Structure formats: C-alpha cells, structure tokens
Amino acid sequence: MEYRNLDLYPEFDTLKALPRVDLASVLTETRIKDYSIPLPEGFAFNYAASKVDEWILDSFQKLSDALGLVDRYANLLSGQIMNTGEGRMVLHHLARGNLGTGVVKNGVDLRNFYEEERLKAAAFAGKVHRGEILGSSGKPFQNVVQIGIGGSDLGPRAAYLALERWAKAEGRHRMKAYFISNVDPDDADNTLSALDLERSLFILVSKSGTTQETLANETLVKLRLEKAGLDPAHHMVAVTSTSSPLAQNPDYIARFYIDDYIGGRYSTSSAVGGVVLSLAFEPDAFSQFLEGAHSFDRAALERNVRKNASLLAALIGMYERNVLGYSSTAVLPYTEALSRFPAHLQ
Incomplete structure (x- = not known):
C-alpha cells in the first residue's frame, strides 16, 4: 500500500480551507450530548470541546476514505509490515486477540505464541499464589x-497503579508491585529498603537481554539479595526474547518470552505486563484487561468517523497540529490512579 504526505491529497486542502470553529459560541448542552461516541465496557469519547463541526467531520470522513485509514489498520491486524524503518510487523494487538487473517512467521503462529506465554505466566502466578514456589x-x-526501563516500566507501572484500588476492593490484589527503572542507585535503594527481601520476587525485563541500565539494576538487586543471605536464582524471573543471552540462563526461576514485533510502549499486553499484573492481581484479571483492550481494537474497525472514537481522536489530533497549529497536547488524568498514564504516553 502506498504512503503519501497529507499535502498531496486534495481532501486535505479542502479540510484546511474550512472556516474555523468558535468554540465559545457553539459549546451548548446539545453539542455536549451529541458529540459523544459510545465505547466498549461502558466508556464514552466526548469531543464536544474540540474545534470541529459537521462540515469538518464530513471532511474528516472524506480524508479518511481517501487515505484508506481503516483498510491500513486492517492490514496491520493481518501482519503487513507497518514499521517501514525496520521492516517489521506491528503486533501488540495480537497479544489481545486475533482480528485479522492470522499471522505466521517462520512457521510460528504468533497469536498462539503470545497466548502460550500468557498461559505460562498465569500458571506460574498460580503456583506463586498457592505457595508452591518459594x-x-x-x-x-x-x-x-x-x-526495566522505558516501555518495560512505564506501561506496566501505569496499569498496576490504575487497577490497584479496584483489585483491593474486589479482593483480587495478591501481591504488592514495585518498579525499579531509574539508573540512579539511590532510587533502587529506596525501593529495596522498604521490602522484605525474603518475600520479594523480581522480574527482569529486557527484550535484547543486553539493556545496560536494566542489567545494572539487576546487579544491584542481586548484591542486596546476597548481602541478606539469599540466593538470587530463587528470587528472579526474566522476560526476554528467545534469542537473548537471558533465554537459557539458569539463574532465573522461569523465563517468559516476547518478540521483535511488539514495541516497548505497546508491550503491556505481552509478557512484559502480563507477568507482573498476573502476579500482583490474578491471572483472570489480566485476561479481563486483554479482553477490554481487544474490544477497543475491534471498535477501531468501524469506517464511520462519527462512530469510531480511535479514528476520530487521531483525525482531531492531526487537525489540531497540522491545520490549527497547536504545538502540544496536554493529557490530564482525572484520577490519581491514572497519574502515571501521561508518562506512558509521552
């Protein structure tokens, strides 16, 4: 499928020529009610405060159709190469379910691969919760x-904090989760000092197995365990790729695998988030998390921009940046539970 700049499409020129919306004069109760899209799981996307009107929405639809945006999304779901810089597929959605034609690489069904790792993490978490692994x-x-660092920290941390109070209220909080990502040893020391190391399980996350910041923190943790008279090999698991130096390393209780087709900031649906969330809550809670994400993936296949919140949000963002000239976007959590979500997005 061909990729061209927006300014090569006449539909984009039409969009740019439309009159600007004076939000103060149009923001009524009726607009707030009408400019809302129902979402799965009881959510709603309200865009009444965005500077769009019916003419701009019509123009969005024509531009989306001309660009073939939903078709391109369907191609992504079926495993076509979307990361053109590295020549890779983009498959974080496949860890949540299959909406495309199935993706097989080197004889491996990748949906099955991701699901097998989820089930392996669920079984491991169950053994830990039952006291079978000590x-x-x-x-x-x-x-x-x-x-971990970057996506190996930001997404799982944001998800854990978002769900922690819910899990406690539902009686599904099984283990307290902590995160070490800062290369400043004082940060790790503050975390470790608050822990009963005898009762602490560590997850080392590095796709390559060579991430220097992560390995430095692993070394610090191992030294603290040894100083406490504990054997690190009985307190650590690894999440890595099958080709990394960690893949067959015997110094871990267990190893869980990811691949190159799920980028760091999108990896929470994979073992990167699955292991820690299954341990902190319950495996079924992580399964529900994936089911919810999968329902949003499915909703994004809608071609009507007035019914597709993901597509409309993207088009509004494009319009605000490329037409209105807004240079930045503020993400403001409405609850403390989402306090780490902006860091995950940025």
Whole structure:
C-alpha cells in the first residue's frame, strides 16, 4: 500500500480551507450530548470541546476514505509490515486477540505464541499464589518488583497503579508491585529498603537481554539479595526474547518470552505486563484487561468517523497540529490512579 504526505491529497486542502470553529459560541448542552461516541465496557469519547463541526467531520470522513485509514489498520491486524524503518510487523494487538487473517512467521503462529506465554505466566502466578514456589529462605512471596526501563516500566507501572484500588476492593490484589527503572542507585535503594527481601520476587525485563541500565539494576538487586543471605536464582524471573543471552540462563526461576514485533510502549499486553499484573492481581484479571483492550481494537474497525472514537481522536489530533497549529497536547488524568498514564504516553 502506498504512503503519501497529507499535502498531496486534495481532501486535505479542502479540510484546511474550512472556516474555523468558535468554540465559545457553539459549546451548548446539545453539542455536549451529541458529540459523544459510545465505547466498549461502558466508556464514552466526548469531543464536544474540540474545534470541529459537521462540515469538518464530513471532511474528516472524506480524508479518511481517501487515505484508506481503516483498510491500513486492517492490514496491520493481518501482519503487513507497518514499521517501514525496520521492516517489521506491528503486533501488540495480537497479544489481545486475533482480528485479522492470522499471522505466521517462520512457521510460528504468533497469536498462539503470545497466548502460550500468557498461559505460562498465569500458571506460574498460580503456583506463586498457592505457595508452591518459594524464596530461597522457604518463605512465600508477598511482593513483586519489575526491573526495566522505558516501555518495560512505564506501561506496566501505569496499569498496576490504575487497577490497584479496584483489585483491593474486589479482593483480587495478591501481591504488592514495585518498579525499579531509574539508573540512579539511590532510587533502587529506596525501593529495596522498604521490602522484605525474603518475600520479594523480581522480574527482569529486557527484550535484547543486553539493556545496560536494566542489567545494572539487576546487579544491584542481586548484591542486596546476597548481602541478606539469599540466593538470587530463587528470587528472579526474566522476560526476554528467545534469542537473548537471558533465554537459557539458569539463574532465573522461569523465563517468559516476547518478540521483535511488539514495541516497548505497546508491550503491556505481552509478557512484559502480563507477568507482573498476573502476579500482583490474578491471572483472570489480566485476561479481563486483554479482553477490554481487544474490544477497543475491534471498535477501531468501524469506517464511520462519527462512530469510531480511535479514528476520530487521531483525525482531531492531526487537525489540531497540522491545520490549527497547536504545538502540544496536554493529557490530564482525572484520577490519581491514572497519574502515571501521561508518562506512558509521552
């Protein structure tokens, strides 16, 4: 499928020529009610405060059709190469379910691969929760600590904080989760000092197995465990790729695998988020998390921009940046539980 700049499409010229919306004069109760799109799981996307009107929405539809945006999304779902810089597929959605034609690479059905890793993490979490896997001193684990950087930290941390209070209220909070990502050893020291190391399980997350910041924090953690008279090999698991140096390393209780087709900031649906969230809550809670995400993936196949919140939000963002000239976007959490969500997005 061909990719061309927006300014090569006459539909974009038409959009740019439309009159600007004076929001103060049009923001009425009727507009607030009408400019809303129902979403799965009881959510709604309200865009009444965006500077769009019916003419601009019509123009969005024509531009979307001309660009073939929903068709391109369907191609992504079926495994066509979307990361043109690295020549890779983009498959984070496949960790949540299959909406395309299926994706097979080198004889491996990648949907099955992601699902097998989810089930493996679920089985492991169940054994930890039942006390079948213990620390080196024979005590059950009560804390889980993720060691990672970038997407290996931001998404899982944001998801854990968003769901923590819900899990406690529902009686599904099983282990307290902590995160170590800062290369400043004082940050890791503050976290480790608050833990009962005998009852703490650590997850090392590095796709390549060579991420220097993550390995430096792993070394710090191992030294603290050894100083406490504990065997790190009985307190650590790894999330990595099958080709990394960590893949067959015996110094971990278990290893869970990811691949090159799920980017860091999109990896929470994979083992990067699945292991820590299954341990912190319950495996079924992580499954529900994936089901919810999958329902949003499905909703994004709608061709009508007035009914497709993901598509409309993207078009509004494009319009605000490329037509209205807005240079930045503010993401303002409405609850403390979402306090780490902006960091995940940026």
